[in-house]
Amino acid sequence: MNIPFPSQVTQNEALFDWVAGKVALCQPDSVHWCDGSDAEYQMLAQRMVESGTIEPLNPELRPNSFLAHSDPRDVARVEEQTFICSKRPVDAGPTNNWRDPKTTKSHLLGLFDGCMKGRTMYVVPFCLGPLDSRIARIGVEVTDSPYVALSMRLTTRCGHDVLRPLGQSENFVRCVHSLGLPLEEGQADVSWPCNPEERIIAHFPDTRQIWSFGSGYGGNALLAKKCFALRVASVMARDEGWMAEHMLILGITNPQGKKKYFAAAFPSACGKTNLAMMTPNLPGWKVECVGDDIAWLRVKADGRLYAVNPEFGFFGVAPGTSSQTNPAAIGTLKRDVVFTNVARTPEGDVWWEGLTDKKPPHLTDWRGQDWTPEGGTPAAHPNARFTARASQCPVIDPAYDDPRGVPISAILFGGRRPSTIPLVYQARSWAHGTFIGSTIASETTAAASGQVGQIRRDPMAMLPFCGYHMGDYFAHWLDIPESTTPDKMPRLFGVNWFRRAADGSFLWPGFGDNARVLKWIFERTDGQADALETPIGWVPTELDLSKLNVSDEDMDQLMTVDTEEWRREAASIREFYTRFGEHLPAELRAELDELDRRLAAS
Ligand code: OXD
Ligand code: MN
DSSP states (O other): OOOOOTTTOOHHHHHHHHHHHHHHHHHSSSSOOOOOOHHHHHHHHHHHHHHHSSEOOOEEEEEEEEEEETTTTOOOOOOGGGEESSSHHHHHHSSSOOOOOOHHHHHHHHHTTTTTTSSEEEEEEEEESSSSSSSOOEEEEEESHHHHHHHHHHHHHEEGGGGGHTTTTTOOOOEEEESSSSOTTTTOOSSSSSOGOEEEEEEEETTTEEEEEEEOOOOHHIIIIIIIIIIIIIHHHHHHEEESSSEEEEEOOOTSSSSSEEEEOTTSSSSSHHTTOOOOOOTTOEEEEEESOEEEEETTSOEEEEEEEEOOOOEETTTTTTTTTTTTHHHHTTTSSSSSSOOEEETOOEEEETSSSSSSOOEETTTTTTGGGGSSSSSSSSSSSEEEEEEGGGBBBBTTTTOOOOEEEEEEOOOOOOSSSSSEEOOSSHHHHHHHHHHEEEETTTSSOOSSEEEEOOGGGGGGTOOOOOOHHHHHHHHHHGOGGGGOEEEEEETTTTTTTTTOOBOOGGGGGHHHHHHHHHHHHHOOEEEEEEEEEEEEEEEOTTOOOHHHHHHHHHHOOOOHHHHHHHHHHHHOOOGGGGGSSSHHHHHHHHHHHHHHHH
């Protein structure tokens, strides 16, 4: 087998040996080493148009853009088939599925033996974080999916450019991915190859390896994203003293031109992309996007916490995105986009639920079937996605690719909570904020397979993404300020855009009006806006509600800290905390005891 090593760009023997080993194991018909060029992008797209995986959209409406329809069995992350293969079960902790590394590796070697027959192996070197930043880390993914290779091109810094900073280093995360459907001689391919019966996504945090088999969708297959930038990176961050978090990063400028950066952790499909690119409904305020999903953070020599976005593009949830809810996303999607599982219009453009107020009379749905509104089924899958370069976002922050990162003034924690949690409240300290982050809960969404709409606790929005024992992860959070002084650390806040009235309707308009909450946070980080102390933290005495149509009663309900509801909440947190046993840091138990005491006194 001729492996096209790019010897003109690198002589890295460890890399060549590793790739050669994977070629010998997977036995592809050919190997393509991705250089990251535009010509390569076109070649990959062309191959997939020919195989029926993607179809071109109308170039006049959506230039250089494509639509993929996945196999209906392969539409979301599969948490129950995702494993952390650390040495001992206790290293993975109670919130992860653990598997023994030795037996899992031999199972994988069996699955991967000959798994790429009849296909091309793509070798994708990629860099997470700006190329020359100290926090950046390199990975290499081998995959038999051109869809994955093309999506990696849109969402990471990848190709030959990455081989220079890698140099001769053996220090790269090894990512092995296969659709798990080899082709026998003469066997016809299907448009979305996958193998749901044998699906497995296995992480080996100790040896920094990721092996994924049987799925071609999103976080299961784009191994740079959830698998590396969160699960494996969280272990690296613990070992090296930094943080890998499921957070957006935004820049916010006030009417006087003062700029700050905030990070915010929300579970999947809770509006991170919308918040990160928001158009504020407050005159003179501006929001710019550094990242919409993942942040790597580290305390630097000046004592402040800095963040970079390890990614280089967006893999966003399409349904619900419109020029009302997220005009900047709509601007991002004008051209050079890969859509997956949205509907197609007769004119050759895309549509999804929420894109327009009125449903089109006739579409081809995400399953490729004729669709009319009367049929009552969704035209786009609820976890349908768009994949696009970050640089295309009309409000991309000028510092999004700055190797120095951006200094963070506030961190927000949120989730979908129909009751109990007020619109916004401020933690009393870093430890109290860590407590708030460790207890966030949310209604489950379509981003992962399983039941939608159940409330589950999702600490720091990392429940599916923390690569080690969650109790130790809490301890790591508590340790972060050790190298600095508390006044230099970001202030921490809880938020809830999703509180509902008795009739089930949302009390808060959300989207651009969330700027009113960001304004209060901005001013709090300057020690300015007024706040009232409650048993759960500081809440605003007032928000800027100019030109907003929300009744006083609704505002009261949004801000209410109901003692009875909170007693139940504290009891449920106490029960949740029992899962972590002796790994739960004493500081968090003390925070919970303090909350109980304050509630009893109120
Ligand atoms: C995502 C997710 O794709 O969180 O970002 O599921
Ligand atoms: Mn996410």
